[in-house]
Each structure stands twice: as structure tokens, then as C-alpha cells.
Amino acid sequence: MVERVEGGGFIRVSYPFFHLASVRSHCQRTSTNADSLLPIPTTHNVDGIQDSLREDLEFETKPNLSDKTPIKTIYTEFGGIVDCINIYQQPVFDHPLLKNHRFQIKPTFENLTEKTLVNNSQIGSMFDLDNEECPQGTVPIQRMKYNFSQEKLLDDILIKDIPGVHVAEAFVPQNHSPFYQVNGICSLYNPKVEKGQISMSHIWVENGPVESSNRITMGWHVHPSMYGDARTHFYTSWTSDNFKKTGCYNTACRGFVQVDRKNFPGGYFPDTSTYGGATYEAYMAITQDLKTKNWWISAGKVNIGYYPAALFSNLGSASIVGWGGRTKANVGGRSPPMGSGHFPDGNRTHESYFRSPKIQGASLIVYTPESFMTKHFSDNTKCYDVGYHDKYYGEVQKESVVHFGGPGGNCGI
Template sequence: MINTLIFVLCLVIGGASPTVHCIQDTLKGDKKLEEQLKLVDKSPIKTIHTKYGDIVDCIDINKQSAFDHPLLKDHELQREPSFQKPTEKSSTNNLPNRSIFGHDGNQCSKGTVPIRRTKIEDLIRQQSLLNSSIFVQGIPGVHLAEIALSSKYGPFYGVKGRNSVYKPFVTKGQISLSHLWVQNGPVETNDKISLGWHVCPELYGDYESHLYASWTRDNYHKTGCYNLVCPGFVQTHDAIYLGEPFTIVSSYGGPTFDFLTSITRDPLTKNWWLRVKNHYIGYYPAELFSNMTTANKVGWGGRTVTPHGTLSPPMGSGHFSVLDFNHASYFRLIAYRNTSKKSYGPKHYQLEKYVDKPDCYNLFYYDNLRENLQNSIFYGGPGGNCGD
């Protein structure tokens, strides 16, 4: 059955005439895909079918796939961050905090966590994502509009910002995303965590915006993945899950919807916690990384990727950014955490700006807007012929 499905998808992906190479890959990939599927899919205690098409399995929190990673064999589960303040411990029944996600308040029972079910066709589609990472600069077809704090102002212990959500139009093989990140080490071999939203049909089989995270310990050469495609991320929240679709997105001209995102290192365990809206949803254990007890760079912005020879997709709202929250994709209230463990908004002189194709995308940073905006980034663009 799996061989047949892989072969059919080879036809869809590769065109009307299957190649010998594709047939060989089908036979070789069968066993590997079956093994990968066993790693990411566990026996559920409860299954939730969302009205947006996801199948979500409620898995015993102690038996999730993260603990299949060889580096996490002796890992001790951390149920909540040690630095969480009492005011941040919002109720899991606080539905308005989760209204932009697709589960309508249906959540897993105590002691279990939601994991988006991975199907064999998901794994087959995802093979095309493994050979070229959107997070590595210099790969043809990858473009960015980002800012990052210079490493000379580090080390850093966290990054945050309120990220506007859009649904830019992409075609097959393309990705458009918005994210913040932490990283450490030389570019060629760095440890990195990214958190935000993206439109990525190869990952989900649709053209919706999804919550996502990714990690690597060697700049995506041999390690790391999106969401739970490979073991690594430890889920702790009972409702918000990686890969979840957004049910509300911003419209150009308004209304605009944004949500809080942050990545923060726990001072006791050294684990890196992800926060989405008012909830810490889980963490990447310290054992996963080769050298990320701190971060030497943090940043914010957008990226796109497109197959060679095709037009690049839009980024953000799909329009060049201007100082207007109803027309530009943005991060507002951005801040970083340094050795003092306090959060600060970056200053212009601390930042490095990366816009590789100004005819396709742009970015502006403002560090002195009104109180509810403060440090803000506006970025994005229509894409198009970017010279690939």
C-alpha cells in the first residue's frame, strides 16, 4: 500500500512520466517512511477531528515522540517553565486566547497533549523540504527581509514580539513565512530555533497559514525539522499544538490580527520554551543542541522560498511595508532578554538588516512608537521576478 501511494505521488510530483530514479526511490523509501511514521505517531488516548480537517491525537505526555530521540533518552519532563510568573498562568479554558486557532476549545484531558497526526502522504510530500532549507542563506530561491541583534551585544536568553498573521498566496513548492528566532555558533554549524507562522503546502497539503516551529543543531545539514516531523520538541500544553491552522488571518487594509510569540531559555534547566499567545506550549530540551546554553544572535522577519526558475511568492501582507499596521506585515513590542534576565527593545545601532532582494521585499524598523507598539518592524512585499 505504501509503495503504491509513494509511486502515485511520484507521478503527481514528478509529472506524467515516472522516472527510473523515482521508482528506485520508492522502493528504498518504503521502509524508511514506515519507521519514521512509527516515531511520530503514537497510540492516542483520545482523537479529535477538527472542523478544519486536522486529526489531532491526545498522547500521554510521557510517551510523546520527543522522547524517542536518542539524546533525550534520560530526559526529565519539565511541565512548565521555572521563570513563569503567576500572572502568566492563564486558564486552559480561556478560549478567547485561542480563538484564532482551529480546535474550538476541544482539548485533551489532563496528562495528555495534542499531536497533529502525521499521515504517510505528509511524509512523502515533506521529502522535498529536506534537501534545501529555507533557513539557510545563500540557497537559490530563498529570500529574506529580517533584522537581527548583532552578536557583540549578546549573549541573549530570549526573544519576543507580537506577530501579525496573513495568508500570502503561494504555489506548489513555495513557502512564505514570518518568524522570530534564536541561534548560536558559526553560521555553517549553528544551533537554531525558529517560531512563527507559514504557508507551506508541502508540509500540510493545503494553502492555509499554520503555527510552526523548527530546530537544528548543525544549520539543517543533518539534524532538525519543522514541528514534529522528527523527535525533539516536547509538547506540554493541552490544546495549542505545532502545525495548527489559523482560523483568522489579517486582511490588507484591516482588520489586523496578531499574537504573542517568544522563545526563552529556562535558567534552571537550560531548555528553550516556546510561548504562543498567553501560553507556554512546550520546549526544546537543552540536550538537543551542541552549543546553545545561550544565543549569540536573535532576530525577526520574513522569508520565502521558491523552486528555481519560478516567480517568488509574496511575503507578509503581499505588499511593500509602510508605517501602517493595517497594510504591512509587522512585529510589534519586540524585545530581547540579555544577561540581566530583563527584556529590552533593541536600538537601531544594535541591529543588522538583511534584505537580499529590495525589488521584491523591504523592511523598516522603528524604536520609538507609542506605548502599545514601541519597537516595531514592518516588512514584506509582492515577490515576483527576484532574479533566481
């Protein structure tokens, strides 16, 4: 769904905003009707909430469909392969920490922020009704095009201090914690990224010391090495030890529990913004379900899935939340553009941003942080910049914004 805002050239993406645009599909029928809800295995019968990690924290990073028979396989128009797997037999449930996990079909909270935005909008259809989705009782699991080694899965752009990574981010620090949600309406761009480079826009929650940080991120990125293309893809990631031995993107390893039948980590955004022209946006949120303690990933009006509480050693709440962008280049090479590829200048048709950024703190009220609560940081202001304004100075609307980005170039190590 989209909303076109007259005069500003904005297109607000609500739901759904990425999809299975299929060329063909193959169905494999089992003894269970694929169109009916499949039974819950008796092994997943109690909440998987633990206070600490077990010794068997380290898990497989091998291809995660080797022992799962898809009920349906979808071949997308751009060469991707998506398997529709029994919702209760997802590879994630093979994780040692999730053997006794109770599957949560939907969160106990309501997405009141997005509901307000949609109710005040005139919504039309972004996609036709013929797009593919997985049958009832199954969920989409994207096949990885490349066999990433564990090193490539974990040692990446999400670790700030490795060579070639540059950041332009705003965050609310620990002295205002605890936090249970971070959200914002993100502009979507497709910066030019070459082989060996990455450019991303994201929100995140984290807790713990840097060397063993527990962290969840979500947003969009252009990552040719992962997808084999230069499109803008929706992504999410997690770690319980600052990516030393745990964590990955999307469903490349066992961690993320998929719930929605149509939208999934790794899906691409078919439309992105043009500098000075139409701007596409997507609402994104990471929210802890205060009853189950699971962390939900929401985009548009869709609760896509969640990270079970049992995966984490120290994420009963977040001590830091934030918004912004990152890039990665080969060491000694040129860094790619971030966001729109231009420095923020107060014009939303020019810059990459998260508007209406909000957090949920100890009061459990979702609110916009004031400027004095936030900090922002760019490690190379000649390449990228970032700012936070609780009253947006560039336009008539008095709306908070995190804006960031830049052209990249020779940005150093």
C-alpha cells in the first residue's frame, strides 16, 4: 500500500512493500493438506525464555534447508528461490536453544504508531493481487545464493571497528534506558554499490559491553555479495556476542522465526527514491513483546517474525537504540554512497532519513526523544554526515528526523 502526498512527491509505503514476484512455482504435496494449518510438534511446547546462554550456544551455519522438504518452491523473476516450509518445522527450531520453544503466532502488543499513520492516509494498492505467497500453514524461507563461511556470516559491516566500515548514526545512550522499542519511517534508496561494497540504512537495539554485545538490527541494504544483485533488500540481523560466534543476516543461520506468509527478510524493494523526485518510505520497528520477551520485527503493518528471547544472553531490555547508516568497502578501496548519496541538507527529497523516530522506555509509553537525549556520530564527515532534530528545521512540518548520508569516496580505513 502507498500514500502519495501531493506537493512533496512522497510515496509512503505501508503494506505490503516487498513481495514474491514469481515466475513459476512447484508444489510438493505431503500427507497433510498444504492449505490447512499444520499441527504444532509436541517438542515446541513451552516458552523458550532463559536467563543465560547454554554451553551449546554455537550452532550450525550450514545451508539451512538440507533436512526440510518445502511444500512449495517459488522462483522469483530475478532468479531468487524461496521455499515454503511448514511453519512449525522451520530450520530455526533446530537451534539448540530453541528445542523447547513455544511458537508465537502474533505479538501481544498493537502497532499503534503505524495504525495512526494509516488511518490518516488515503491508501491504494502498491501491488496487484496475483503476487505469490506461501500456502496457509507455511512460511517463506529464502535460499542463499552463496555458501557463506562462518567468517563471512559474522565478520561484517555490523562490527564498527573493522577496516573499511564507516558509520553515520544517531542513538539514545544508556543513561536513558531501559528500552523496549525503536521505530521510524525510513526513506528507501538504491545507492550505487560495487562488488565488495555494502551500503545500509538501519535501526537497532543493543545491550551489554561492546565485546559481548547483544544486538538486533533491521533496515535495508545493498549487498551484492549476499544476493548476487545490486537491488535494495530488506534485512534483519542478530548476535549475542558482537558477532564473535553467533549471529547472521536474515535466515542464513538459525535465529529468526518467520511468521508472515508473504514478506520475509531478504525480500527486495521494487521501488526506491530518486534524488529530488519521488520518495518511497517504509515504517520499521523492533519491539519486545513484554509478555514473552521475544523481539519482533515489524515493517509497514506487518509483524514479519521475531527473535526468541532464548537466543540472547543479555537482552531482557536494550540499553542503546539508534538509527542511521553504514557502508563497507574493501580495505584501501573507495567507499560507496550512503543513503541518497548526498549530504543531509534539510530537504527530504534530497536526503536519507528516519522521520518520526520513536522509542519505548521504562514508562512503556512510545515517544519521540528530545535532542538533548540523543548523540550522533560520523567517523568521517568528509564522506558522510548525520544529524538529529526533534523539530525538523527544513520544512513546515514540526516532525522529528534523523537524517544522514553522503557520497562516500576515499574515506580511509
